[in-house]
Amino acid sequence: DADVTQTPRNRITKTGKRIMLECSQTKGHDRMYWYRQDPGLGLRLIYYSFDVKDINKGEISDGYSVSRQAQAKFSLSLESAIPNQTALYFCATSDPGTNTGELFFGEGSRLTVL
Amino acid sequence: AQSVAQPEDQVNVAEGNPLTVKCTYSVSGNPYLFWYVQYPNRGLQFLLKYITGDNLVKGSYGFEAEFNKSQTSFHLKKPSALVSDSALYFCAVRVPNAGNMLTFGGGTRLMVKP
Numbered sequence: 001d002a003d004v005t006q007t008p009r010n011r012i013t014k015t016g017k018r019i020m021l022e023c024s025q026t027k028g029h030d031r032m033y034w035y036r037q038d039p040g041l042g043l044r045l046i047y048y049s050f051d052v053k054d055i056n057k058g059e060i061s062d063g064y065s066v067s068r069q070a071q072a073k074f075s076l077s078l079e080s081a082i083p084n085q086t087a088l089y090f091c092a093t094s095d096p097g098t099n100t101g102e103l104f105f106g107e108g109s110r111l112t113v114l
Numbered sequence: 115a116q117s118v119a120q121p122e123d124q125v126n127v128a129e130g131n132p133l134t135v136k137c138t139y140s141v142s143g144n145p146y147l148f149w150y151v152q153y154p155n156r157g158l159q160f161l162l163k164y165i166t167g168d169n170l171v172k173g174s175y176g177f178e179a180e181f182n183k184s185q186t187s188f189h190l191k192k193p194s195a196l197v198s199d200s201a202l203y204f205c206a207v208r209v210p211n212a213g214n215m216l217t218f219g220g221g222t223r224l225m226v227k228p
Binding site: 004040041042043044045048058090092101102103104105106107108 | 123148158159160204219
């Protein structure tokens with residue numbers, strides 16, 4: 001089983017709909033992240049959480065919200081999806097104990113907003 | 115602010131030939147540098163990292179990278195390319211004590227032809 005699991009893997013929705021992407025991890029890491037991948041732009045940070053009570057905005061948080069339900073779970077919501085939120089979304093974790101910042105990624109959730 | 119540039123959108127190389135994927139960075143302070151690989155329909159996988167010490171870093175699958183402080187570069191190399199190396203490669207940088215955030219380059223697609 002994957003250490004970082006994202007659901008759903010693929011989703012097609014319509015403009016204005018509410019969408020939730022879920023992430024769960026078995027690595028025991030405190031730190032979790034949501035990134036968005038667009039061609040030619042690399043990965044851009046949406047939100048991150050260093051523990052259950054800590055939520056921080058990243059580079060491109062507008063139009064998104066997150067919830068850290070437990071150490072192992074971090075969900076990303078689009079309250080009212082729009083077409084330019086069509087992208088590949090990645091959840092990642094890191095272990096602050098190593099102090100290197102290495103990230104461990106899920107396999108991605110491809111979202112299409114029509 | 116920290117940034118990463120991958121100047122080539124795509125690199126083409128024949129199987130058996132050496133390959134180089136370029137990365138340059140801009141940071142204030144001493145960087146931690148990373149390479150990740152993304153195979154189709156998969157998440158990013160860690161390849162190697164430079165934290166400190168020897169400028170030549172060896173990683174997974176026969177890849178290596180050389181940290182060059184004067185040129186602010188961290189190019190990924192492999193002596194003999196395989197068709198199975200074809201994938202999307204991302205360079206990333208982090209400055210310690212700067213929020214533990216990784217900043218990613220835009221990615222370079224490596225195509226290895228038989």
